[in-house]
Amino acid sequence: MRRPHTAVLAIVLVGLSGPGGCASYISPLQPPPYRDQVAASYDRTWGALIRALAFDNVPLRVVAKDSGVIASDDFVSPIGIYADCGRKGESPLEGEALAAFTVFVRPSGATTDIQINSKMRTLRLGQPGKLRMEPGLECVSTTRWEPNLVDSVRRYVRE
Numbered sequence: 001m002r003r004p005h006t007a008v009l010a011i012v013l014v015g016l017s018g019p020g021g022c023a024s025y026i027s028p029l030q031p032p033p034y035r036d037q038v039a040a041s042y043d044r045t046w047g048a049l050i051r052a053l054a055f056d057n058v059p060l061r062v063v064a065k066d067s068g069v070i071a072s073d074d075f076v077s078p079i080g081i082y083a084d085c086g087r088k089g090e091s092p093l094e095g096e097a098l099a100a101f102t103v104f105v106r107p108s109g110a111t112t113d114i115q116i117n118s119k120m121r122t123l124r125l126g127q128p129g130k131l132r133m134e135p136g137l138e139c140v141s142t143t144r145w146e147p148n149l150v151d152s153v154r155r156y157v158r159e
Helices: 002-021 042-055 145-158
Strands: 034-038 060-064 069-072 075-078 095-108 111-125 138-141
Touching (some): 034 145, 042 145, 111 145
Antiparallel strands (some): 069 095, 111 138
16 A cells, blocks of 8 residues: 555656756846937947947948948847846856847937847857757847947047
């Protein structure tokens, strides 16, 4: 009689501990678009923005000065630098993400408004040297790249 009771207890314990051992994916919260102003005319800001993007080696897909839109192609970024891809359990995801930015530029009197939208997703996950393809998980911006870009634009405007 004792054996079946022990066997049932063992099966129940394995069943309960099995799903708990697998950590589920927790996605990060999307920050709002990054907005800032540059104290310069539209034309001067536009030229400085193009220089800053070239300096950062950002691949551009669309450059439309008349509508004030610049869209980048996807580029690879280490997760944690420009992209937050969430975590599994308590461990943040590591690896590489594909990032793309769209920059909107609009004159506003003597200043120029800039808005930067981002879209990111995982490409490869794992430790350096042990990366495996795992595309598709949504990522969000760490909002590091955006203020750095605007600071570079301000620096080029002053030159």
